Amino acid sequence: MTLDLFEEYYKSFSNWGRWGHDDQRGTLNFITEEKVVEAAGLVRQGKAISLQLPLDGNGPQTGAFGRVNPVHQMVATGTDHLAGKQVYSNDPLGWGFADDSLFLFLQGGTQWDALAHIFREGKMYNGFSAAEVTSHGAKVGGVENMPTVVSRGVLLDMPRYLGVDYLEPGYAITPEDLDGACAHQGVSVGRGDVVLIRTGDMQARRTEPGWAGYSAGDAPGLSLRTAPWFYERDVAALATDTWGAEVRPNEIDGTFQPLHLVLIVSMGMLVGEIWQLDDLAEDCAKDGRYEFLFVGPPLVIPGAVGSPLNPQAIK
Secondary structure, three states, X not given: OOHHHHHHHHHHOOOOOOOOOOOOOHHHHHOOHHHHHHHHOOOOOOOEEEOOOOOOOOOOOOOHHHOOOOEEEEEEOHHHHHOOOOOOOOOOOOXXXXXXXXXXXXXXXXXEEOOOOOXXXXXXXXHOEHHHEEOOEEXXXXXXXXXXXXXXXXXXXXXXXXXXXXXXXXXXXXXXXXXXXXXXXXXXXXXXXXXXXXXXXHHHHOOOHHHHHOOOOOEOEEOHHHHHHHHXXXXXXXXXXXXXXXXXXXXXXXXXXXXXXXXXXXXOOEEEEOOOOHHHHHHHHHHOOOEEEEEOOOOOOOOOOEEEOOOEEEO
């Protein structure tokens, strides 16, 4: 891995201007109405599998990058009701209620990165200035520009393909690995697909103290060399069960997350991280079907540069 290779990828795989100079959807433009109809045809059993890690205090965040796990607070409770201390406690119908709130980092759990999440040299996807993202949020490139994400989903279960329980930290998934997993599972990846890549990293560390360095630490993940694989197939989005999608330590010494720059800034691809893919992997292994209807829109939060979601694989 060299800086020259990175620069070649960054320039060659750029989608800036491909869908117009005002475009803020990037590779989601590959998902057409016809693609959604095709994906809907994959539903045969009526089975829906959630891919979300629970939003609670048991998540992987440690404070790295300022991120902490969600804080759930009760504002009104059943015990308040029983104590007769609620605003409607004197209602003749015996009315009571519960209410709650949630404080969370939008990218602290199962999440999408918006196109305004990553910059290079003062620019985000499609040449928009980083100055468009202020303390008030993102004027362009925010998650509100992708309110519907429905397409054909494909799971690539790398540990099962490679015959291991999980990939070791530092393992770089190559294009050859992705091709091998597709052949092993009997699936292909094409235009408009959402590709979910399981490394087993979440399953391996989730029950360990502090998640054993899962957040911001060394991890298996995608090699920079996979950039042309996704570009050539016109993939709409990808997501993994790791903290940062790409392999860590990063492959180019002295750099941070180079694949993010190619995928998000240059290509305009939707990238997801911290997805719980283990239940889906078990189901796919049982029925031998690694393709499904995928439904995973972000929350509509104007100006947000990332969003939590509860993505669904529907078979």
